[in-house]
Amino acid sequence: MSATARAGAGRPAPKRTGEPVTSARDEVLARIRSALSDDTPDQSVPRGYRQGRADSAGDLDLFARRVIDYHATVTFMAPDQLPEGIAARLDENRVGRLVAPDGLPAGWTADLRATVLTDTPPLSVTELDAADGTLTTCAVAVAETGTIVLDAGAGQGRRALTLIPDYHLVVVRADQVVATVPDAVALLAVAGPARPLTWISGPSATSDIELNRVEGVHGPRTLDVLVVRADA
Incomplete structure (x- = not known):
């Protein structure tokens, strides 16, 4: 090897002017x-959304059957x-201490024997x-699934009120029962998409x-539903 070659050994090759130097990292970030x-x-x-059939009496009967299937009570x-x-x-x-x-x-709570606890x-x-x-x-409530939906509106309160106490008594008006879940979603959208929703089945x-169902592990062990209708 010549003296000139030895002198240049180990030195980086000179950069070519006008050509940017890129690395694999630069290429990835660019992509x-x-x-x-x-x-x-x-x-x-x-x-x-698919709309349900207009059958108020049928919807109420189906809703009651579905709720009972969940081992809840309907009156x-x-x-x-x-x-x-x-x-x-x-x-x-x-129920001796009731959250309202x-x-x-x-x-609804004026003449109760239970002590009424307000959340304010x-x-x-x-x-x-x-x-x-x-x-x-x-x-709103859904007939085909037996589901009751709370959206933190008047008389519903925050989510913790229905997840911690052991018993939940909920009042459902007959005109709040719709046929399908899409029907319920459409009604809930009118109130606004920002409301916290609790779907109770x-x-x-x-x-x-193995799909073995165990009830009462958390939240209310007992769901009690009162359906209010004029012809009851």
């Missing part, structure tokens, strides 16, 4: 930037029977755990990998 630079405007997706009554009916259900289930969300009709200011988890049950209204339950 990511290119992929994220899509300026295509969002497309509105039409939502054509039909007229509007003027409601205060007495609420008191009777609470007494039968030995804001917005419940005053007549909010009850603590310890106080909710010490309560025997909760009384609420609902936003029977008492709390869970299943293991």
